[in-house]
Amino acid sequence: xxxxxGIDIGSLTIKFVLIxxxxxxxxxxxxxxxGRPIEAIQKGMKKLKDWIEKHxxxxxxxxxGTTGSARYLAGVIxxxxxxxxxxxxxxxxxxxxxxxxxxxxxxxxxxxKIIILENGVAVDFAMNYLCxxxxxxxxxxQAFRLGIPIEKFGELALKSKNPTTIASRCTVxxxxxxxxxxxxxxxxxxxxxxxxxxxxxxxxxxxxxxKKILPPxxxxxxxxxxxxxxxxxxxxxxxxxxxxKYNKVTxxxxxxxxxxxxxxxxTKFRGFEISDMDIKCDSFQCKGxxxxxxxxxxxxxxxxxxxxxxxxxxxxxxxxx
Amino acid sequence: xxxxxxxxxxxxxxxxxxxxxxxxxxxxPERTTPRTIxxxxxxxxxxxxFPLKVNLGNFLEAIERGADTIVMPxxxxxSCRLRYYPFVQEKVLKEDGKEVNFVIxxxxxxxxxxxxxxxxxxxxxxxxxxxxxxxxxxxxxxLEKKAQYLRPREIEKGDTDRILISTFKKLREVEKFSELLxxxxxxxxxxxxIRIERKEVPKVGIVGxxxxxxxxxxxxxxxxxxxxxxxxxxxxxSLLYHLKKKIFFTDFFIQxxxxxxxxxxxxxxxxxxxxxxxxxxxxxxxxxxxxxxxYCMPESSVRPILEKIHQETGIPFLSLSLDEQVAEAGIDxxxxxxxxxxxxxxxxxxxxxxx
Numbered sequence: 001x002x003x004x005x006g007i008d009i010g011s012l013t014i015k016f017v018l019i020x021x022x023x024x025x026x027x028x029x030x031x032x033x034x035g036r037p038i039e040a041i042q043k044g045m046k047k048l049k050d051w052i053e054k055h056x057x058x059x060x061x062x063x064x065g066t067t068g069s070a071r072y073l074a075g076v077i078x079x080x081x082x083x084x085x086x087x088x089x090x091x092x093x094x095x096x097x098x099x100x101x102x103x104x105x106x107x108x109x110x111x112x113k114i115i116i117l118e119n120g121v122a123v124d125f126a127m128n129y130l131c132x133x134x135x136x137x138x139x140x141x142q143a144f145r146l147g148i149p150i151e152k153f154g155e156l157a158l159k160s161k162n163p164t165t166i167a168s169r170c171t172v173x174x175x176x177x178x179x180x181x182x183x184x185x186x187x188x189x190x191x192x193x194x195x196x197x198x199x200x201x202x203x204x205x206x207x208x209x210x211k212k213i214l215p216p217x218x219x220x221x222x223x224x225x226x227x228x229x230x231x232x233x234x235x236x237x238x239x240x241x242x243x244x245k246y247n248k249v250t251x252x253x254x255x256x257x258x259x260x261x262x263x264x265x266x267t268k269f270r271g272f273e274i275s276d277m278d279i280k281c282d283s284f285q286c287k288g289x290x291x292x293x294x295x296x297x298x299x300x301x302x303x304x305x306x307x308x309x310x311x312x313x314x315x316x317x318x319x320x321x
Numbered sequence: 322x323x324x325x326x327x328x329x330x331x332x333x334x335x336x337x338x339x340x341x342x343x344x345x346x347x348x349x350p351e352r353t354t355p356r357t358i359x360x361x362x363x364x365x366x367x368x369x370x371f372p373l374k375v376n377l378g379n380f381l382e383a384i385e386r387g388a389d390t391i392v393m394p395x396x397x398x399x400s401c402r403l404r405y406y407p408f409v410q411e412k413v414l415k416e417d418g419k420e421v422n423f424v425i426x427x428x429x430x431x432x433x434x435x436x437x438x439x440x441x442x443x444x445x446x447x448x449x450x451x452x453x454x455x456x457x458x459x460x461x462x463x464l465e466k467k468a469q470y471l472r473p474r475e476i477e478k479g480d481t482d483r484i485l486i487s488t489f490k491k492l493r494e495v496e497k498f499s500e501l502l503x504x505x506x507x508x509x510x511x512x513x514x515i516r517i518e519r520k521e522v523p524k525v526g527i528v529g530x531x532x533x534x535x536x537x538x539x540x541x542x543x544x545x546x547x548x549x550x551x552x553x554x555x556x557x558x559s560l561l562y563h564l565k566k567k568i569f570f571t572d573f574f575i576q577x578x579x580x581x582x583x584x585x586x587x588x589x590x591x592x593x594x595x596x597x598x599x600x601x602x603x604x605x606x607x608x609x610x611x612x613x614x615x616y617c618m619p620e621s622s623v624r625p626i627l628e629k630i631h632q633e634t635g636i637p638f639l640s641l642s643l644d645e646q647v648a649e650a651g652i653d654x655x656x657x658x659x660x661x662x663x664x665x666x667x668x669x670x671x672x673x674x675x676x
Binding site for chain 2: 085086087088119121122123124127210212312313317
């Protein structure tokens with residue numbers, strides 16, 4: 001059976017999605033990278049291999065696509081046929097579930113984006129810049145500080161009857177305001193609900209500024225799991241917020257779909273053996289010109305497979321195996 | 322006396338040649354690198370706009386290599402903070418313990434007497450040097466334009482840039498006007514020999530602040546990136562365009578064209594960005610990118626207007642604000658996604674012809 005693998009490796013988490021020729025999701029995982037992307041890829045591949053052996057040994061990987069901020073690294077290691085930016089991948093994935101979707105809100109570990117679609121293709125987008133307030137990492141940090149498991153964070157917000165206002169221009173001010181509110185005796189659920197509302201306010205003012213948010217609106221990415229954030233978005237926009245199936249892995253699903261649409265003649269996939277190989281990345285400073293680019297080289301079992309990071313192509317254009 | 326000046330993309334060669342023509346001893350600035358920016362940022366005021374910090378980095382590196390006089394242009398772009406640059410930079414360098422002379426290059430005519438004082442050249446020689454420099458600028462811009470056309474069409478990727486890099490190296494050695502003309506002919510011939518596929522490709526216009534759009538060291542070589550992704554780039558804004566504008570009072574006509582969006586100047590090249598974007602829309606381009614340094618007052622004032630034009634006409638639009646905090650990876654992601662949007666727009670435009 002022919003299948004297509006999509007890998008989305010972001011700042012905090014790694015997502016694997018395996019789809020068949022009819023775009024059914026056969027397998028998906030969502031795991032934290034713990035700041036070690038290479039190990040996370042290897043672990044994820046091992047898990048996928050075990051699953052395939054157990055469930056359906058006939059599965060053959062006919063194409064691999066990578067996306068997310070570590071897409072080049074992941075693409076080199078697994079041997080990807082397609083390396084795509086996360087905006088196109090998310091637009092593709094979201095439009096599959098709701099073909100007439102107009103707006104996609106994607107909030108991940110470190111960045112938040114808004115994608116405007118028309119007829120199933122992205123026509124406009126914006127990403128947060130200068131500031132990562134309101135993304136997954138910050139919610140994570142706050143949940144940890146309050147001692148609430150992140151999975152329960154949203155439910156707690158829904159219990160609030162009287163959300164308090166939290167300054168949300170910047171995470172630093174946001175946190176000090178939260179502490180201030182807790183010190184003067186606000187209930188914890190009111191603070192959590194206020195935080196969700198503040199983050200949505202920040203998103204609408206900084207990321208979605210000026211863009212027309214038309215329904216249907218899809219909410220994807222890790223933060224879309226948080227019911228508190230869903231509630232806050234619905235309240236702020238006065239619209240229904242749809243959280244599609246596989247909302248946490250939309251990017252990986254999207255890139256798998258993109259590979260499926262343009263299947264390679266022969267996949268560049270290196271095989272599941274990479275999970276047991278010794279993969280290392282090294283960097284050095286090129287002295288070729290005043291630019292002094294930091295060139296990164298990836299090695300599998302001591303053999304250089306790729307170099308990147310140079311501006312002129314002196315290293316990246318060399319032929320590697 | 323050893324003079325230096327800020328690094329400014331390919332134009333640096335022209336200024337270096339100008340100084341040599343005037344028999345000045347020159348320490349040409351090195352290409353801006355992340356380390357240059359780091360050095361400049363360290364001593365510059367935080368809230369100042371980005372180019373000031375880059376310039377300071379260039380100066381510091383040139384001072385290390387023996388420069389003692391800095392030639393700095395000001396107010397050539399109209400009213401923006403560029404006017405204060407030399408004064409702020411001089412103060413900042415002094416506070417850092419660097420004793421340097423500043424020669425401020427402004428629009429008043431006494432620039433000739435200033436130049437005479439430092440170089441000892443007579444009027445005729447200066448005129449000759451100016452004409453020579455204008456021709457060099459003309460060649461540089463011609464080559465840049467040519468490259469914008471060739472990059473998305475070349476069959477062997479990277480051919481154009483390989484030729485350009487060696488060309489600009491050779492241009493530094495040219496001394497006489499006649500050599501210059503011969504050089505131009507040869508380079509154009511060489512570029513014309515690049516094997517290309519004649520095809521229609523999506524076109525994107527670049528608008529924005531003059532320094533950020535023309536200095537490839539600051540804008541992460543955006544033209545090259547777009548070109549390699551199969552996009553033909555157009556850019557109206559350039560040094561010669563700016564000089565021509567000053568001579569022919571083009572601002573008057575531009576103001577009439579942008580009247581529905583903006584009633585007066587906002588300084589710098591704010592009006593031009595609107596004018597150019599409207600022009601690109603009219604000419605059926607597939608996208609517009611605005612480049613601006615962070616804290617750039619004129620460009621951030623017109624950004625909402627450009628966003629409005631984008632919403633009215635549907636032309637894809639991306640605004641990139643550059644400063645020392647910006648990571649190249651983030652810019653790459655935005656550019657790649659934008660190119661996908663542009664290609665979709667281009668495809669759909671051809672499916673439904675405009676009636």
